[in-house]
Amino acid sequence: MTASEHPSDRLVPYLRGELAAAERTAIAAHLEGCAACRATLADFAVLAERLARAPEPAPPIHWGAFRAELREALARRTGQAARPRRWSLGPLPAALAAGLAVIVLYLAIPGQNARLPRGDQALVEDSLLASQLDLIKDLDVVQRLDLLEDFDVIGRLDRLEPSGTS
Amino acid sequence: MEQTDEALCRAVANREPGAFDLLVERYQERAYRIAWSIVRDREDAKDCAQEAFLRLHESAGTFAEQSKFSTWFYRILVNCCLDNRRRGRGWRRLLVWRDAADDERDDDPIERHPAPVEDPGAHVDEERQLSQLWDAVDGLSPRQRAVVLLQCREGLATKEIAEVLDMSEATVRVHLHRAFASLRRRVGGKR
Numbered sequence: 302m303t304a305s306e307h308p309s310d311r312l313v314p315y316l317r318g319e320l321a322a323a324e325r326t327a328i329a330a331h332l333e334g335c336a337a338c339r340a341t342l343a344d345f346a347v348l349a350e351r352l353a354r355a356p357e358p359a360p361p362i363h364w365g366a367f368r369a370e371l372r373e374a375l376a377r378r379t380g381q382a383a384r385p386r387r388w389s390l391g392p393l394p395a396a397l398a399a400g401l402a403v404i405v406l407y408l409a410i411p412g413q414n415a416r417l418p419r420g421d422q423a424l425v426e427d428s429l430l431a432s433q434l435d436l437i438k439d440l441d442v443v444q445r446l447d448l449l450e451d452f453d454v455i456g457r458l459d460r461l462e463p464s465g466t467s
Numbered sequence: 468m469e470q471t472d473e474a475l476c477r478a479v480a481n482r483e484p485g486a487f488d489l490l491v492e493r494y495q496e497r498a499y500r501i502a503w504s505i506v507r508d509r510e511d512a513k514d515c516a517q518e519a520f521l522r523l524h525e526s527a528g529t530f531a532e533q534s535k536f537s538t539w540f541y542r543i544l545v546n547c548c549l550d551n552r553r554r555g556r557g558w559r560r561l562l563v564w565r566d567a568a569d570d571e572r573d574d575d576p577i578e579r580h581p582a583p584v585e586d587p588g589a590h591v592d593e594e595r596q597l598s599q600l601w602d603a604v605d606g607l608s609p610r611q612r613a614v615v616l617l618q619c620r621e622g623l624a625t626k627e628i629a630e631v632l633d634m635s636e637a638t639v640r641v642h643l644h645r646a647f648a649s650l651r652r653r654v655g656g657k658r
Binding site: 309310311312313314317319341344345348349351352353355356358359360362364367368370371374375378379 | 487488491492495496499500503504509512513516517520521524525596597600601604615616618619620624625626637640641643644647648650651654655
């Protein structure tokens with residue numbers, strides 16, 4: 302380092318004692334003969350000291366709330382929190398839904414039921430009955446229909462053959 | 468005996484209960500302070516500090532212990548802050564201006580202005596000087612501010628700052644020199 306070459310970007314590391322011995326000696330020699338660098342170094346030292354002891358300028362925050370928010374964010378990110386219901390289906394639920402739709406369509410087509418085994422057909426009938434449960438709303442009408450059937454039987458009593466004669 | 472930061476980080480990687488909370492408690496104030504010194508906004512600084520902890524939780528297993536835990540964590544933190552700066556979130560400042568004003572009103576005036584124990588004139592002078600200094604720090608670029616504050620406030624060596632900011636030591640020295648020269652031009656260095 303020549304006398305005219307100022308060690309500008311090494312002044313702060315010099316202040317902090319971070320330089321190797323040879324470099325430190327060279328800078329000390331330069332400072333001996335350079336009033337400008339001495340003044341810069343002195344000002345840098347004051348600035349560094351003031352920055353270190355200046356009161357904390359960051360506005361205060363509530364640390365309990367900080368940690369609570371952090372825990373919540375961590376739970377969201379790691380999937381531990383209850384996830385909100387999403388309307389879009391993933392690939393597996395979508396495949397299941399499609400499969401179910403095919404089954405329902407198959408059962409709904411007339412004539413398809415005839416090919417079902419007896420047990421399965423009963424299941425289908427139950428399902429159809431279940432789909433008409435709103436008839437229960439009209440239960441009194443249904444009961445009256447039963448009564449009409451009874452009247453029909455009474456009206457035809459004389460024409461009925463006794464059991465065991467056929 | 469108190470666990471070292473490095474041991475706690477290993478415990479976080481192994482998902483040992485309580486380890487993450489301990490590290491957060493140990494570093495929360497430093498993280499927020501450094502974040503605030505870079506982003507200069509309370510909500511953004513809080514978000515950056517929290518994001519840094521979340522990234523720490525995710526990547527604790529990658530901490531190779533070739534550097535100190537603090538250096539590794541500060542690197543995560545500063546990256547969060549620089550990402551935040553790049554995204555630019557001026558809109559939020561417009562939305563939260565009222566909150567900031569409320570906070571100021573909520574402060575206890577006695578807490579804010581404790582009784583002076585020395586010459587009040589000297590205290591005011593000192594406060595004005597420090598206020599000017601922090602205004603000048605505000606005027607630095609985010610990287611210059613980070614370099615200066617990591618060194619002066621957090622006591623990191625040039626080599627550690629280079630690791631945190633992912634730059635060469637020579638670049639850190641240039642940033643440091645430019646930052647100090649800028650502060651000197653704006654506030655001077657005399658007491």
